[in-house]
Amino acid sequence: MNAIKVARRLAEADALKSVIIDEYVPGRQYQTDEQLLNAARRFSQTIYHPTSTCKMGNDDMAVVDRRLRVHGIKRFRVADASIMPQIVSGNTNAPSIMIGEKCADMIKQDRVRGS
Incomplete structure (x- = not known):
């Protein structure tokens, strides 16, 4: 969940925010630590x-x-x-x-x- 928070902060940085339309996964509806942890479990996968x-x-x-x-x-x-x-x-x-x-x-x- 911390990685998701860091990625969000990076996406909101001046250098990137103008080229990012929206957060695809996990999505802005996931906000609390518990929600983010559940999203990480749900959406994470190997390469x-x-x-x-x-x-x-x-x-x-x-x-x-x-x-x-x-x-x-x-x-x-x-x-x-x-x-x-x-x-x-x-x-x-x-x-x-x-x-x-x-x-x-x-x-x-x-x-x-x-x-």
Whole structure:
């Protein structure tokens, strides 16, 4: 609810108020702390970019090794944002493409080596 209050103060600043027509979400009808908390619970959502669910390493909690091979399953790799150790501060698209490209290179290398 404090974040909503800060956002409202920013929107009311001279530099922005002339270009803002209205508050879309949660809406001006939400004013009290309780109302704002309920609005935050009702309207908040993720950005649907889950990451960091397939730990990389060699310990018992690791899902993939450093070459993105899934432990215990032959010829299976994970090459997406789930292998990131932490979510990036920006969009996950470019890092995910890089992970896929790197994985493709590792598959080619492994094929040449016969591993």
